[in-house]
Amino acid sequence: MSNSEDKKDFIREIIAEDLASGKHDTTITRFPPEPNGYLHIGHAKAICINFGIAQENVGSGARCHLRFDDTNPIKEDTEYVESIKKDVAWLGFDWGENLYFASDYFDYFYECAVHLIEAGKAYVDLQSVEEMRAARGNVNTPGTDSPYRDTSPEENLVLFEKMRDGGFEAGGAVLRAKIDMASRNMNLRDPAIYRVLNVGHHNTGDKWKIYPMYDFAHPLEDAKEKITHSLCSLEFEDHRPLYDWVVENCPTPATPRQIEFSRLNLTYTVMSKRKLLQLVEEGIVSGWDDPRLPTLSGMRRRGYTPESIRSFIQKVGVTKFNATTDVALLEFELRAHLNKVAQRRMAVLDPLKVVIDNWDGDTVEEMECQNNPEDADAGTRKVPLGKEFYIERDDFMEDPPKKYFRLGPGRAVRLRGGYIVQYVSHETDSEGNVTEVHVEFIPGTIGQSPPEGVKCKAAIHWVSAAHAVDAEVRLYDRLFTEESPDAYEGGFMGCLNEESLEVKGNAKLEPSLSEAAPGTVYQFERVGYFCADSEEHSAGGNSVFNRTVGLRDSWAKK
Structure with a gap:
């Protein structure tokens, strides 16, 4: 400083x-x-x-x-x-x-x-x-x-x-x-x-x-x-x-x-060593470095950067008056820094298979994608695309509303960095759940406007099925549901957020993430910022990623 x-x-x-x-x-x-x-x-x-x-x-x-x-x-x-x-x-x-x-x-x-x-x-x-x-x-x-x-x-x-x-x-x-x-x-x-x-x-x-x-x-x-x-x-x-x-x-x-x-006091957070120890000893969290804890080891494992923490401390300032700072300010500083430095990658957390009917067999093309549009020196990377790929399940709807611009019957969507694809058909299981979607790609649409008669208002992320890296992705959220856990009438243990951790065990990542070094933070496009777990992830081996922070404050209206 x-x-x-x-x-x-x-x-x-x-x-x-x-x-x-x-x-x-x-x-x-x-x-x-x-x-x-x-x-x-x-x-x-x-x-x-x-x-x-x-x-x-x-x-x-x-x-x-x-x-x-x-x-x-x-x-x-x-x-x-x-x-x-x-x-x-x-x-x-x-x-x-x-x-x-x-x-x-x-x-x-x-x-x-x-x-x-x-x-x-x-x-x-x-x-x-x-x-x-x-x-x-x-x-x-x-x-x-x-x-x-x-x-x-x-x-x-x-x-x-x-x-x-x-x-x-x-x-x-x-x-x-x-x-x-x-x-x-x-x-x-x-x-x-x-x-x-x-x-x-x-x-x-x-x-x-x-x-x-x-x-x-x-x-x-x-x-x-x-x-x-x-x-x-x-x-x-x-x-x-x-x-x-x-x-x-x-x-x-x-x-x-x-x-x-x-x-320093933060909303949705407890700072007492005694209370943090209780959370650890009672197994509410996995240990002192659990990414939901405000410990520096937990924040490091979650993907917080020292630059964002130092910037946050500077913004909070030094005063003689005790006050509580909104944790959203800390998350804002983290997003601001990661937006500048985190490379972009594509990851599908809730995969739905898509088949390109007019794709030529085992042909694989490489799409050129930006590593970070905020960094002119970050360059680009090649991402393989084959006949089958995965998209997020909520990027397809059988009966989409008027303002839904992603994939559905009668609709077209652009694959991030790649072609525009048009809906052909979809398959369901005995319970009516969509199991597979069929599309056709439109040649010549990489980086180009859609041809006349085709409406395409959105781009979605995707991962080639033949090249996907299987991963466990952990969606960490705030540990408490109340702004002031210490003041909660039922005690801080009475306002634990039951949804503070959701595990996606069948995530599909683009192949370059298989070599991610533990502790490296990426922006999963359209999803949020994620960190290769420092304890359980290994480059070329077990793939485990923790959500660092979302792309926006999901608690703003709660």
């Missing part, structure tokens, strides 16, 4: 002022995911903001760190670490040498905790979770001091060492910051900053029995890495006073500034 005027927002204005005033001679941001799940489109906003700002200010030596906030080993896994790296790189961002883990700083966190204890600003609390919760008060009632609040620093150091050495059961003791139990900000009512877990860590092994709380570790990580601007979503606004308190009261080498922006 370039630093153009139309992309200015309040965060970029703050950063520009800090550089102009000399407060900072460079800009250092960070993207700090917790490795306890897969990233989703909401995280993409934070990624684009943090890495984007660093890119825009690269001339002053700006950089963005990728840092894993791995302070809770119970929920974390290296699988998530690798998936997050893959997602950030896929979006087009590079952290270079600036890859960090909170667990790299565990010794430093411990030293800061000891510093607070020695200064009389932290104490070990041996109350139960229930007792501490009851004493915390609420927004209208101040909290009550813990009976351990005035324990001497010397006693607290002994107790803290006992926590470190595994002398307490998990949850048996916590280290709390001594701030203000009467504060109107609940986050300042002596928050826990260390807890006993007694479990190993994926990065540090069995060294630690205690682990820092996020609100304690995060500002220290930022300060340790000399982050200039700690950018986060609005739910952390009430945590900022605690962030500043930790930085001010611990031995830190820098003073980062926390700035909050509105998180």
Whole structure:
């Protein structure tokens, strides 16, 4: 992203002022995911903001760190670490040498905790979770001091060492910051900053029995890495006073500034990790990369492009006001990009066989079709046509209405890139279903107007029967029927879209698609955009395609 005027927002204005005033001679941001799940489109906003700002200010030596906030080993896994790296790189961002883990700083966190204890600003609390919760008060009632609040620093150091050495059961003791139990900000009512877990860590092994709380570790990580601007979503606004308190009261080498922006919310979508996990664990979706999920891995498998996501994030903008964005805007940006870059191919999802009665036996002709009319350099391709071919079942009607311009009795239609064909007859089965249509082609009509007396007002796609590639095509749609699944009175699981996946197991594709590389997106002419499945499709082998998005918004009037 370039630093153009139309992309200015309040965060970029703050950063520009800090550089102009000399407060900072460079800009250092960070993207700090917790490795306890897969990233989703909401995280993409934070990624684009943090890495984007660093890119825009690269001339002053700006950089963005990728840092894993791995302070809770119970929920974390290296699988998530690798998936997050893959997602950030896929979006087009590079952290270079600036890859960090909170667990790299565990010794430093411990030293800061000891510093607070020695200064009389932290104490070990041996109350139960229930007792501490009851004493915390609420927004209208101040909290009550813990009976351990005035324990001497010397006693607290002994107790803290006992926590470190595994002398307490998990949850048996916590280290709390001594701030203000009467504060109107609940986050300042002596928050826990260390807890006993007694479990190993994926990065540090069995060294630690205690682990820092996020609100304690995060500002220290930022300060340790000399982050200039700690950018986060609005739910952390009430945590900022605690962030500043930790930085001010611990031995830190820098003073980062926390700035909050509105998180990304989309219609017909849930973003909660807990809810996404429920969908996965209950088998509602096939996994974290199910193309119906808003996870970046799911969107990548569905055929979303990083360019379309970055463009969408830019259009949404950076504000201080929470709002919900119509998912149709995301789909619009995807169509706009794919329309420019996706090559065109022909695919018949619900095939009906057509026979050309006046075609010469086994003769095969090659029709020249455009690869992408939006790209002058895309060129053309040859598509074979023989005596028999497939069309979509709904491109033929036995008794078509007046404004139906496709194939039917007494009608003619153009084959995309090929001849005009005229209806001759059709066959049906015992239940009256059309099983085969017979036509005649009109010579000399490739690229030419129909001859006098022949009306042809439409062109349809087709696939040669002798050359067709058999494929499974999955028609993915929105996972929920309600605009706001989180607010649905029956709960988000009560508004699942039962038609979010339809499988076409007998699709017929033009032969060039047999060599499609997994992950490649095409426009199936007149049908939509489709991606060769990254997991199950193989070039020259099993053909599986996922619908990325339709050619138009089918939900616009729903």
